[in-house]
Amino acid sequence: MSVSPTSQLVVKPVAGALGAELHGIDLEHLTDEVFAEIHQALLDYLVVFIVGQQGLSPQAHIAFGRRFGEVELHPYLPRLDGHPEIVLIDSERGGKVDVWHTDMTFHQSPPQASILRMITCPSRGGDTMWTNQYLAYEQLSAPLRDMLDGLTAVHRIRIGDEFTSRAEHPVVRVHPETGRRSLYVNRLFTSHIPQLTRNESDTLLQHLFEFSVAPQFSCRFSWRPGDVAVWDNRVTQHYALNDYAEPRLGQRVTVLGDHPEGDPARWPDYRAAPGERYWPATVNAVENY
Template sequence: MYEGRRTLRRVPDGWEDRPYELFTLVPQGRLIGAEIRDIDLRGPLPPELREELNRALLEWKVLFFRGAHLTSQEQADFARHWGELETNPLLARGTSSEVARFDKSAVPTFENVWHADVTFRERPALGAVLQLREVPPTGGDTMWADMAAAWDNLPEEVKSRIDGATAVHDFLPGFRRFYGPERLAPLQDAFPPVEHPVVRTHPETGRKMLFVNTSFTTHLTGMPREESDRLLAYLVRQAHVPEYQVRFHWQEGDIAFWDNRATQHYAVDDYFPHRRVAERVAIAGDRPF
């Protein structure tokens, strides 16, 4: 049980927290999540605007753009300002191999679990840009959690156990409930299990972040399985803490752009039998260290 006030550091100690000059930023919480207003996401971003948006992403971890209504191509072009786009053969394809389409209605899909995207890859995604094409009349929110805050508030004895430890990530736990063995078997060669640090260092801010999740982390390496299971269960629960979270209620045409290195997210499946359609592009990342 946790008692007392949690440490909620939005930016690293010593970070110069400057005002934004090229758009209006409206915080959605004290720690994580901000709405960006007064910019047009279509077309090339001037370097100074891209730089300021990147600073906002680092400081707030997930950015929201209301009523963007981008085409799939415009959405992909916006994401490319942050690097090469990745493809994911495990997901339904949209208008191109770089656009994943989530058409959620009666068929259960990737919801109801806290996770970071594609941590089963050697180079998990830097971030993702998600747009809602169709929204249900109620429900269908998405939540994000700040995993640097999760690290900050761990007990010191837990920090000492996991700082420097590694864990195995595998795509099978997250996907076997959706696909049969005949589809999954060929992909096991393409996506073998990988090891990542349990505590990741952000390559741009230098902050330490908890880097394990329910969907893809199977066990901590070099640890008896029972001990690993117990410790991993405790660690993945840290994303559930409300003080580390922001919740976004979608409208059609809204966009969320999140730092996949620093966050986990959870799509809330509370709108059946209504339909929810989204398209996502993901930006290739670096190898965690």
């Protein structure tokens, strides 16, 4: 635990890999000085939990997000009446995503950060987990890291006939603020690696999906009403545990990001031989995000 010498901010790490609780903050009356400390804690710990924000207004929630960058208007999730910048994560309306993922990597410029405020919690269960993708990359063998540095991956989503998006990003991205490398694939949205055959891509991605969410890279947070989590979407995956039956409601502001940067692909896309079956038309069709 550390205490800021210039403010009342107290930082309490929650796990060895990532994550820290921040105490002594009032987001309703946030100063530039305290925001700078929150931003640095986010870069250091990748996900931070600002506790005790029961009185946070929608206006202050949105204003906090805008300190990081432009706030997104989500294309299809339900929103808070009168505040289209705030998405409702409602367990009673399909808001359970119990699969490891990084938010909206199917966009050309995926979000840089998400800010989720918990409104209603079940009496038990409903925790969220995060994993550190710096560590996942750094603990791969050197030959595998070298190969991955020269590959890209396709990310996509389809929700009925209402929304479809596709983007191609480096398998290893370089963080624009820290300069560190991290894995950038996830089970929910990553479809395939175009430089490889289908079997090679499936096998490699399956390994990365499993390895990147190993327990040693993770932290777990038990919510209380009024808690606010801020995570760096560029270098984490997260998973909302579906182990409860009571209502769970959160309000999320998402901060737009930049185009993921990494090394260029070192090989051309694989071209299937005439008559060879390659990518099925239904691959990675996500019907309920």
